[in-house]
Amino acid sequence: MPVVSHTQPTPTTDLLKAPMEICWNFDYAIDIEKLRNLYAKAKDAQWNAERDLDWDVALDPSRPIVDEAQFGFQALPVIQKLSKSQRETFTAHVACHLLSQFLHGEQGALMTAAALTHAVPDYEAKLYAATQTMDEARHVEVYQRYIDKLALVYPMSPGLKELIDATLTADHWVKIAIGMNMIVEGLALAAFHNMRRQTTCELLRKITENVLRDEARHVAFGSVYVGETIRDMHPDDREDVANFAFEAVKAMVDNQGGVDGRGKRRRDPGFLQVLASAEIDPKDFLQSLVEAQQAGLRVERPPGQVHSFKDLMMPALVRVGAVTDRTRELYAAEQIPVFEDASVLEAMENSATGVIEFEV
Ligand SMILES: [Fe+2]
Ligand SMILES: [Fe+2]
Numbered sequence: 001m002p003v004v005s006h007t008q009p010t011p012t013t014d015l016l017k018a019p020m021e022i023c024w025n026f027d028y029a030i031d032i033e034k035l036r037n038l039y040a041k042a043k044d045a046q047w048n049a050e051r052d053l054d055w056d057v058a059l060d061p062s063r064p065i066v067d068e069a070q071f072g073f074q075a076l077p078v079i080q081k082l083s084k085s086q087r088e089t090f091t092a093h094v095a096c097h098l099l100s101q102f103l104h105g106e107q108g109a110l111m112t113a114a115a116l117t118h119a120v121p122d123y124e125a126k127l128y129a130a131t132q133t134m135d136e137a138r139h140v141e142v143y144q145r146y147i148d149k150l151a152l153v154y155p156m157s158p159g160l161k162e163l164i165d166a167t168l169t170a171d172h173w174v175k176i177a178i179g180m181n182m183i184v185e186g187l188a189l190a191a192f193h194n195m196r197r198q199t200t201c202e203l204l205r206k207i208t209e210n211v212l213r214d215e216a217r218h219v220a221f222g223s224v225y226v227g228e229t230i231r232d233m234h235p236d237d238r239e240d241v242a243n244f245a246f247e248a249v250k251a252m253v254d255n256q257g258g259v260d261g262r263g264k265r266r267r268d269p270g271f272l273q274v275l276a277s278a279e280i281d282p283k284d285f286l287q288s289l290v291e292a293q294q295a296g297l298r299v300e301r302p303p304g305q306v307h308s309f310k311d312l313m314m315p316a317l318v319r320v321g322a323v324t325d326r327t328r329e330l331y332a333a334e335q336i337p338v339f340e341d342a343s344v345l346e347a348m349e350n351s352a353t354g355v356i357e358f359e360v
Contacts, residue, residue, distance in 0.1 A: 018115065
């Protein structure tokens with residue numbers, strides 16, 4: 001048997017070097033009651049993907065598993081002129097592309113949660129982070145199994161990969177918690193919430209509900225633990241953390257074509273494959289987007305959807321003190337609004353199920 005060096009990347013691996021300090025703690029007393037509660041809650045809420053979900057459901061990969069309104073593309077002229085079956089194929093592939101991002105993002109979350117377990121200084125925070133690590137392992141498992149039924153995995157979007165790489169290779173655990181528990185999980189929580197509302201597949205709805213219940217705890221960890229740590233930091237370190245948050249938010253906003261999604265989006269080879277699968281010329285698609293924007297037509301999301309940036313991400317960052325007076329100026333210079341209303345975020349955290357319903 002040839003010896004494979006663990007430092008050699010293979011076609012399916014990617015190696016990163018992390019500079020973060022790892023922390024032992026021999027004081028086993030629990031001082032942070034809220035973390036003890038979160039850990040207790042997490043232990044009670046463990047579920048088994050194998051046992052608790054009905055995997056026998058057969059899926060037809062060519063049929064949409066979500067309503068096309070979920071993605072808001074149906075108003076685009078390029079989509080309207082497609083035949084019914086082409087539209088269904090397009091929606092099915094867009095959903096598969098999104099689910100693939102869930103899968104890859106969950107693997108990133110699995111690794112960041114493990115990194116938090118290494119690096120957080122408090123014993124009770126290590127216990128909590130270990131439960132998040134197990135949660136994320138289960139999330140990778142369920143999305144992998146579901147995608148397996150669709151028989152197609154799209155590659156990770158370059159923007160998401162870069163954001164998670166920057167988080168994984170950050171030099172302080174607080175940056176990891178900001179990058180994952182607030183920014184990436186803010187994105188994910190909104191996407192899961194919206195997927196749960198729109199899917200026509202009972203198995204996917206059940207998966208998403210189970211995942212959401214776990215994710216609400218992950219976002220709560222940010223508010224319970226990270227806020228206190230940032231408040232106690234030396235001002236220079238606080239600015240360093242705030243700067244990391246700003247850079248991560250800016251990268252995410254740039255990837256998505258600006259705060260309102262109307263600017264130039266970052267090229268995503270996976271999405272080009274989606275267009276090719278539905279026999280849509282990428283140039284026609286782009287042109288249609290530009291024309292729709294010029295005509296004042298927006299790619300509108302249906303009512304009742306959660307907006308990751310406005311409802312979850314920015315309020316979470318403000319709440320923990322990761323937006324400072326200095327970085328407020330940076331956000332203003334980039335015309336990125338600093339949303340502060342944490343009501344949707346808090347409703348999700350306080351809900352036992354992670355699910356909230358809106359009056360629409
Ligand atoms: Fe997750
Ligand atoms: Fe998570």
